[in-house]
Amino acid sequence: MPLDAKSILPARIAVTGGAGFLGSHLCDLLLAEGHEVLCIDNFYTGTRRNIEHLLPNPRFELMRHDVTFPLYIEVDAIYNLACPASPVHYQFDPVQTTKTSVIGAINVLGLAKRLKVPVLQASTSEIYGDPLEHPQTEAYWGNVNTIGPRACYDEGKRCAETLFFDYHRQHKMQIKVARIFNTYGPRMHPNDGRVVSNFVVQALTGQDITIFGDGSQTRSFCYVDDLVDGLFRLMTSPPDVTGPVNLGNPQEFTIAELATEVLDLVGGSSKLVRKPLPQDDPRQRQPDIRLAREKLGWEPAIPLREGLRKTIAYFEALLAEKGRRGAE
Ligand code: NAD
Numbered sequence: 001m002p003l004d005a006k007s008i009l010p011a012r013i014a015v016t017g018g019a020g021f022l023g024s025h026l027c028d029l030l031l032a033e034g035h036e037v038l039c040i041d042n043f044y045t046g047t048r049r050n051i052e053h054l055l056p057n058p059r060f061e062l063m064r065h066d067v068t069f070p071l072y073i074e075v076d077a078i079y080n081l082a083c084p085a086s087p088v089h090y091q092f093d094p095v096q097t098t099k100t101s102v103i104g105a106i107n108v109l110g111l112a113k114r115l116k117v118p119v120l121q122a123s124t125s126e127i128y129g130d131p132l133e134h135p136q137t138e139a140y141w142g143n144v145n146t147i148g149p150r151a152c153y154d155e156g157k158r159c160a161e162t163l164f165f166d167y168h169r170q171h172k173m174q175i176k177v178a179r180i181f182n183t184y185g186p187r188m189h190p191n192d193g194r195v196v197s198n199f200v201v202q203a204l205t206g207q208d209i210t211i212f213g214d215g216s217q218t219r220s221f222c223y224v225d226d227l228v229d230g231l232f233r234l235m236t237s238p239p240d241v242t243g244p245v246n247l248g249n250p251q252e253f254t255i256a257e258l259a260t261e262v263l264d265l266v267g268g269s270s271k272l273v274r275k276p277l278p279q280d281d282p283r284q285r286q287p288d289i290r291l292a293r294e295k296l297g298w299e300p301a302i303p304l305r306e307g308l309r310k311t312i313a314y315f316e317a318l319l320a321e322k323g324r325r326g327a328e
């Protein structure tokens with residue numbers, strides 16, 4: 001009998017990858033909703049800084065753990081976000097990336113099966129690879145190179161989706177799969193390598209803005225507050241809503257447009273420079289979010305300019321703090 005996530009509120013909730021960019025914002029939201037949060041992270045790309053403000057909260061607990069090893073905890077629901085998300089980081093140790101996605105999913109699903117609790121997977125638009133259909137609906141099966149440098153992440157995440165649906169069919173488990181499109185905001189790592197953090201840090205420090213390729217490739221950027229609201233709505237949706245469901249902002253921009261927007265907001269003297277386009281870099285990406293609108297009543301509220309302003313303010317403060325510490 002599937003559990004209704006709503007019936008277990010307030011609850012003790014595990015967030016794997018909780019010290020990362022998205023995970024830390026999700027921990028904030030869950031605590032604000034009155035839950036207890038168990039943050040599980042091995043600090044591969046996440047930092048203590050992201051969750052430092054939560055440590056004094058008696059409803060927050062931090063556990064250093066690698067999800068490629070089994071977990072023995074007691075919780076009422078699990079959000080599985082553990083996995084490096086930036087191409088630079090997930091390609092640094094590609095075997096570990098696949099292990100985190102696949103063995104991590106098996107461990108988290110095994111835990112959810114024993115506990116009979118709902119489990120949500122942070123999947124990705126990379127499932128669609130370099131898409132031949134545009135915009136991407138959940139029905140599209142994708143166009144992924146199985147042996148390229150992005151495959152450790154793309155195929156790892158695809159296999160994790162397979163595992164979630166097999167556990168669902170075989171063990172009648174309550175699963176939720178979110179396909180997350182490019183998300184940005186405060187607490188991205190300054191050396192994360194993703195485009196928004198790169199451009200903002202480059203503009204703020206007067207470095208060249210590095211456009212890979214001719215900048216005509218597109219992405220659709222979702223502000224983090226919108227995204228974690230979507231994850232929460234998915235987890236608390238009726239049991240028959242398993243996904244996969246796209247979560248992202250359908251407003252599509254070229255990378256060149258993003259660079260101009262960042263420069264316009266930051267000002268300064270940075271120049272735009274071209275760098276080689278990484279192998280298998282998707283040409284275009286835009287979510288079709290009709291399913292999220294219909295099933296979750298969700299759509300993003302924060303436009304790019306507003307989200308960029310908040311992100312720039314965060315990095316400005318971070319860089320100033322680093323500067324002060326350096327001067328001490
Ligand atoms: P992030 O790198 O900031 O966070 C990932 C977190 O997982 C980090 O805290 C890291 O230390 C932790 N982690 C990595 N391997 C682990 C392991 N083996 N055991 C335990 N913890 C581990 O990235 P993010 O942007 O916050 O992404 C979070 C999740 O959302 C990821 O699963 C990612 O694939 C997915 N996602 C993110 C985006 C995006 O645009 N941010 C897009 C699509 C999917």
Ligand code: UDP
Nearest residue numbers: 087193194195196198210211212217255281
């Ligand atoms: N990109 C860029 N300059 C950078 C970093 C990224 O032009 O300094 C491009 C990258 O080639 C890709 C897009 O921006 O086309 C988004 O890259 P990101 O790594 O943020 O995410 P993903 O490719 O996984 O969507």
